[in-house]
Amino acid sequence: MKNKKIFFLSAVTLLCSLLMQAQSSSKKIKKGKSPIFSNVIYKGDDQVYKNNPLKEDEFYSPVLQGCYPDPAITRKGDDYYMVCSSFAMFPGVPIFHSKDLVNWTDLGGVLDKVSEFNPHDTGISAGIYAPGITYNPHNDTFYMIVTAFTGNMGNIIVKTKDPKKGWGSPIKLDFNGIDPSIFFDDDGKGYVVHNDAPDKGKELYNGHRVIKVWDYDLENDKVIPGTDKIIVNGGVDLSKKPIWIEAPHLYKKDGHFYLMCAEGGTGGNHSEVVFMSESPKGPFKPSSNNPILTQRYFPQNRPNKVDWVGHADLVLGPDNKYYGVFLGIRPNQKDRVNTGRETFMLPVDWSGTFPVFENGLVPIEPKLKMPKGVVNKTGRDGFFPNGNFMFTENFTSEKLDYRWIGLRGPREHFISIVKKGLQINPFPVSIKELKPTSTLFYRQQHNTFSFSTALDYKPESEKDLAGIVCLQNERFNYVFGITQKDKDTYIVLERTENGKSEIIASSKIDIKGTVRLQVEAVGDNYQFSYALNGIDFKNLGSLISGDILSTNVAGGFTGALIGLYATASNDANPK
Structure with missing residues (x-):
């Protein structure tokens, strides 16, 4: 009884102290x-848009101008949802909605409760890195999975039935590394893939990373201990010492599993590469046509330069054609990157075995053809502007x-x-x-x-x-x-x-x-x-x-x- 009384008095003292601190803190606000x-x-007022006016069937890329990097995208019926990195900006994980991949509505941020995401003491480039978003038709649920470098959060996942109505509380996941994404197979099973360090003692060079896969327990929302497996070691060709294999996404098409990743670091050597397997657990074989997206081969003084492209995700568009969203930069005349990494889009040709970004291996142009039947309303009727x-x-x-x-x-x-x-x-x-x-x-x-x-x-x-x-x-x-x-x-x-x-x-x-x-x-x-x-x-x-x-x-x-x-x-x- 005495111990309970001491505990009660301590709790009251602590509560009073917290209230006084809160009152003191509020007084500090002038x-x-x-x-x-x-x-x-x-x-x-960029010259590139003056020089490239839109025709009736065209839209601009980047679709999200300014600091909206690391895009990930998913689809439910006619609804598309896209998320980006936000780092120490608040709210965390900006999210957008579209019916056609051209006209986007800003829905705010996924992590919008400071009690659940609080980057109060982090540098601006800490906080939230590289989200993934996936719709699971087996339980009619959206999943957003991300790495948070603040508050000992690590890798977390949140869920919702409707992204327009908010998200549940973060669930901490028990694995290391960054850039997680989640995939649901036809049989309803879930898998998480992410970037990680090589096994201890097996790092071969600076920038050597691996891609891991885990089985995911949908009932308890956790990765299943002991199921992790390295499915890519280093990158496309380990003998060439590739750096920073990251941003993995799993897809399934025509009975085959595809793993798409960024490779080369998020700078001038950035690229997108793809692998194929008969199982989500591998082994994965790289495409002979890698990279499937990059701008690293072209002169630095090219006009309307887009660079650093990679970190991509794929989705089936309203015209039954694949599209890819990815990050890129548009430097100024002194090659400085003040607008940051932005969200671009390109159509993807997946008529062969492997997907390839259309015009992703030539200098990227500022305009794209819209999916058939779409009307460009960007900047009008509440849609996000571009150009x-x-x-x-x-x-x-x-x-x-x-x-x-x-x-x-x-x-x-x-x-x-x-x-x-x-x-x-x-x-x-x-x-x-x-x-x-x-x-x-x-x-x-x-x-x-x-x-x-x-x-x-x-x-x-x-x-x-x-x-x-x-x-x-x-x-x-x-x-x-x-x-x-x-x-x-x-x-x-x-x-x-x-x-x-x-x-x-x-x-x-x-x-x-x-x-x-x-x-x-x-x-x-x-x-x-x-x-x-x-x-x-x-x-x-x-x-x-x-x-x-x-x-x-x-x-x-x-x-x-x-x-x-x-x-x-x-x-x-x-x-």
């Missing part, structure tokens, strides 16, 4: 004169567009829709910290673009700042905002490269009303400007390089993000 953003306009487009946001709708995302935590933790627009209640956290930030982000989707917003704000101390941030990660970014110094109001532009910050330009300003902030980019050249009267823009500093916003400069796996930023812990102090 509720005073918080900045209000309104009338955001993003405009993409050149303008996105306008006045923050008047109760339901915020899913393109607005948080970093390391939910956007709902710091935003409020008020009469004048979107109010951000700033955290005492700067954009350079590995913590949830009070920043509402939008993906950069073009190499040539402009992004502007109207801002109502008067900082009260040098610790206050609100404005725009252009972010590749916490160590590489630009901060462009309004702050205070010696009771005067300043506008400041700060560049942070590899964790070292420098003030590029600053100017004392007299705010009489709403200020308009703008960032424009033409390839690698970025210009930041402001208008105190909302019309007459003045540049802050000269043209600067977008180099630090590039994946192949800053490292990692994400594309550049543009954010509406507010902080109560500013350290970008004007000169």
Whole structure:
């Protein structure tokens, strides 16, 4: 009885402590004169789309522009669902729906509960990697399986009967490695394939990986212990020391099993390869025509360059023809990758034994023929836009567009829709910290673009700042905002490269009303400007390089993000 009483008192003490911490934490969010953003306009203006206008029966690829890498796709009847990697962005695993593979609706994120997915202390390129999505007709259930590098989650799986109505809680799976996907055979049996390290002591070279398969217990949602088997060692030809065999997907066609994987690493040597077997457990024989998709053989200075292609998934289209979705990049004129890895699509010829991406072994073009009978509605009627487009946001709708995302935590933790627009209640956290930030982000989707917003704000101390941030990660970014110094109001532009910050330009300003902030980019050249009267823009500093916003400069796996930023812990102090 005494022990129970001690336990009860300890529990009460702990509860009180947690409540006090919660109250203390909530007080840290500045509720005073918080900045209000309104009338955001993003405009993409890439030359490739001007030079390649669409005909009536065409659509653009990439189908998802900006940082939407590692696509996976599935089909139930006439409904297609596609998911992508999200890393430390929140919510996790963006998901899209289509009836025809051309027109896509954004459904938000699969992992949308911070109690179940919390990347609060991870670098932007940690978090969620390479999801798989599969519909199982035997139990009318969708499965999303993914690797999560946060919170000791590892490989997890979630289920739903209807992806439009949300998903169940994550179920932790007991295996290592990355890039899992799940496959259901005609007899109802389930199998999980994934990338893993070779058996201990058998690694032959740097980048040597294997593909494993497990039997899956559908009743208990777990891989069956002891059923794991290596079905690909190294890649297509181990003697050539292939690197990073990964992103496996199993398919069945005409009684044969096919295993499609990425090979070569997710850079300039990236490719897609395919194997065949009479059993999901192998042995798998590679196609003599591998790779079936790559851009590694072509001149670096080719026009409208698409590169790094691979990490693909296949689906049967509405015209009874196969299509493949895959990641790729569209670098700017200095070969920098600010838009990140995007989701592309190509038709697939599977009339022979092995599938082959049509025009996947020649320089990829920006346009595709639509499946017969489809009407292109991209950018209209609620469908996701592509090509050149303008996105306008006045923050008047109760339901915020899913393109607005948080970093390391939910956007709902710091935003409020008020009469004048979107109010951000700033955290005492700067954009350079590995913590949830009070920043509402939008993906950069073009190499040539402009992004502007109207801002109502008067900082009260040098610790206050609100404005725009252009972010590749916490160590590489630009901060462009309004702050205070010696009771005067300043506008400041700060560049942070590899964790070292420098003030590029600053100017004392007299705010009489709403200020308009703008960032424009033409390839690698970025210009930041402001208008105190909302019309007459003045540049802050000269043209600067977008180099630090590039994946192949800053490292990692994400594309550049543009954010509406507010902080109560500013350290970008004007000169």
